[in-house]
Amino acid sequence: MHTYEPPAYITIAAHLRDQITTGALAKGARLPSERDLCDQHHVSGITARAAINCLRQEGLVETIRGKGVYVRHVTPLVRLSPERYFRPHDRPTWVAEAERAGRDVQYTHTLTQTAAPPDIAERLGVEDGAPATRIDYAFTMDDEPVSTSVCWEPLALTGGTPIQHPHTGPLADRGIIPRFDSIGVRVDSIHEVVNCRMPTPGESRALRLPSGVPVAAITQTFWAGERPVETADIVFAGDRYELHYRMPIPRFTPVDPAAYADETVWPWGTPL
Amino acid sequence: MHTYEPPAYITIAAHLRDQITTGALAKGARLPSERDLCDQHHVSGITARAAINCLRQEGLVETIRGKGVYVRHVTPLVRLSPERYFRPHDRPTWVAEAERAGRDVQYTHTLTQTAAPPDIAERLGVEDGAPATRIDYAFTMDDEPVSTSVCWEPLALTGGTPIQHPHTGPLADRGIIPRFDSIGVRVDSIHEVVNCRMPTPGESRALRLPSGVPVAAITQTFWAGERPVETADIVFAGDRYELHYRMPIPRFTPVDPAAYADETVWPWGTPL
DNA sequence: GAGTGGTCTAGACCACAAG
DNA sequence: TTGTGGTCTAGACCACTCC
Numbered sequence: 040m041h042t043y044e045p046p047a048y049i050t051i052a053a054h055l056r057d058q059i060t061t062g063a064l065a066k067g068a069r070l071p072s073e074r075d076l077c078d079q080h081h082v083s084g085i086t087a088r089a090a091i092n093c094l095r096q097e098g099l100v101e102t103i104r105g106k107g108v109y110v111r112h113v114t115p116l117v118r119l120s121p122e123r124y125f126r127p128h129d130r131p132t133w134v135a136e137a138e139r140a141g142r143d144v145q146y147t148h149t150l151t152q153t154a155a156p157p158d159i160a161e162r163l164g165v166e167d168g169a170p171a172t173r174i175d176y177a178f179t180m181d182d183e184p185v186s187t188s189v190c191w192e193p194l195a196l197t198g199g200t201p202i203q204h205p206h207t208g209p210l211a212d213r214g215i216i217p218r219f220d221s222i223g224v225r226v227d228s229i230h231e232v233v234n235c236r237m238p239t240p241g242e243s244r245a246l247r248l249p250s251g252v253p254v255a256a257i258t259q260t261f262w263a264g265e266r267p268v269e270t271a272d273i274v275f276a277g278d279r280y281e282l283h284y285r286m287p288i289p290r291f292t293p294v295d296p297a298a299y300a301d302e303t304v305w306p307w308g309t310p311l
Numbered sequence: 312m313h314t315y316e317p318p319a320y321i322t323i324a325a326h327l328r329d330q331i332t333t334g335a336l337a338k339g340a341r342l343p344s345e346r347d348l349c350d351q352h353h354v355s356g357i358t359a360r361a362a363i364n365c366l367r368q369e370g371l372v373e374t375i376r377g378k379g380v381y382v383r384h385v386t387p388l389v390r391l392s393p394e395r396y397f398r399p400h401d402r403p404t405w406v407a408e409a410e411r412a413g414r415d416v417q418y419t420h421t422l423t424q425t426a427a428p429p430d431i432a433e434r435l436g437v438e439d440g441a442p443a444t445r446i447d448y449a450f451t452m453d454d455e456p457v458s459t460s461v462c463w464e465p466l467a468l469t470g471g472t473p474i475q476h477p478h479t480g481p482l483a484d485r486g487i488i489p490r491f492d493s494i495g496v497r498v499d500s501i502h503e504v505v506n507c508r509m510p511t512p513g514e515s516r517a518l519r520l521p522s523g524v525p526v527a528a529i530t531q532t533f534w535a536g537e538r539p540v541e542t543a544d545i546v547f548a549g550d551r552y553e554l555h556y557r558m559p560i561p562r563f564t565p566v567d568p569a570a571y572a573d574e575t576v577w578p579w580g581t582p583l
Numbered sequence: 584g585a586g587t588g589g590t591c592t593a594g595a596c597c598a599c600a601a602g
Numbered sequence: 603t604t605g606t607g608g609t610c611t612a613g614a615c616c617a618c619t620c621c
Binding site: 379 | 586587588589
Binding site: 318319320354355356357358361375376377378379 | 608609610611612613617618619620
């Protein structure tokens with residue numbers, strides 16, 4: 040009878056993983072080199088390599104060519120809440136928070152006017168190819184890229200108004216709510232859809248993600264009543280962000296469980 | 312002068328990735344075998360394997376031993392919104408929705424009474440080791456595991472009441488809001504923190520995740536005023552879920568951008 | 584039994600970092 | 603120059619699926 044023997048590289052990876060999770064290998068510490076692992080565990084280079092690859096895919100270690108393999112320094116998380124948009128400040132609250140924590144946040148934006156592609160047109164409730172303002176953002180924190188986003192507004196709404204260009208004019212950088220208020224459009228709800236997935240090679244490059252780090256992809260739409268006024272696709276490095284959502288629970292029935300109906304009325308649109 | 316030559320496995324991966332994204336290789340289609348790739352591209356097995364590994368880490372393909380490599384069938388996403396908790400139904404709305412779509416959703420739960428560990432105690436606002444009810448859930452959809460969660464309630468709140476056991480008694484399976492209503496505790500807000508990361512080996516096993524699929528980890532707390540009444544750690548397969556958050560934007564100032572103050576009042580607690 | 588992916592050997596050369 | 607990780611060869615055997 041044979042006893043179950045896991046592959047050598049799994050055993051080696053588990054051994055190293057233990058040392059990392061128990062703290063025997065601290066954050067930033069260097070792991071034994073591939074060749075050391077070969078000698079220690081009497082395996083070939085490829086096998087040692089496979090073990091390290093396991094840990095990379097789990098996001099536990101980072102490899103630097105010519106230097107070694109290191110336990111990953113998880114950069115502090117940024118707490119990110121949609122409430123940031125509720126505040127009519129010149130900067131999103133997460134930027135203010137990051138700056139209070141001594142971090143340097145920068146962003147660049149590129150504005151273009153173009154025809155809305157099908158998916159964006161649908162999200163904005165306009166016709167295919169309708170004119171729209173597109174803004175591409177790239178955010179950095181301490182000179183490291185942390186998120187990118189592409190933001191769309193229908194020109195039918197903002198064209199010819201003082202807020203057509205979100206980053207120029209009297210309300211430059213004041214945030215979406217005051218901007219639209221100024222043209223009589225009252226932004227009153229936000230809808231975010233979060234997807235968690237691996238980055239495309241392009242995103243991996245843009246965000247300089249080490250292998251084994253997923254991204255949070257957010258599709259965001261602002262509404263004024265039944266009318267979408269802005270939509271954006273945002274991509275965050277998964278290991279740098281926490282997304283916070285805090286919501287009041289609407290109540291339209293008396294506090295009596297027997298009084299609950301099968302359906303309730305929603306304060307905004309149809310339930311998802 | 313040398314021209315830049317990417318590694319062979321990168322080139323092969325890019326070639327296959329193109330075929331997948333353009334649809335030349337449809338979902339569910341089989342890729343050439345490792346040995347075929349060796350012959351086609353005149354490389355050794357390890358190199359062909361490395362190319363396939365790239366695509367696996369991107370979540371594009373799935374390998375089945377003894378059969379082949381297949382373009383991943385991304386199972387339809389489940390749309391998941393906190394609004395599910397607002398409805399006093401016997402099942403979360405996503406379960407109802409999945410069932411309407413012809414899917415079979417099952418879950419098991421295990422209830423234990425135990426001492427709250429430090430992190431849970433802090434989230435529940437009780438002392439370390441205070442008695443608490445812990446429920447472990449495992450959800451399956453069409454017999455495939457899709458999420459796990461661990462849910463905690465302080466016994467100080469529910470002990471001795473009819474709702475101490477969430478899944479027995481008159482309000483069994485009726486949802487958190489009616490349950491707590493019945494003991495005079497009005498649950499009025501929900502707070503979710505979403506993290507996007509790679510699964511631990513344990514999660515990978517529990518959710519039967521193919522390599523290259525991240526998870527969405529949600530830390531969820533229900534509040535009744537200033538008092539936390541339930542907290543849960545939920546883990547979803549990243550490729551199966553979309554998290555929807557729709558929120559009204561609170562407004563306490565007149566629709567006049569000049570009237571905006573630096574700070575606003577929040578309908579629930581302090582801003583994040 | 585034929586074909587597939589999974590593991591593995593014992594080397595090799597290259598690109599890169601650091602002294 | 604030495605040591606590191608990154609790529610790669612040309613094989614091998616095993617476990618598994620399917621016929």
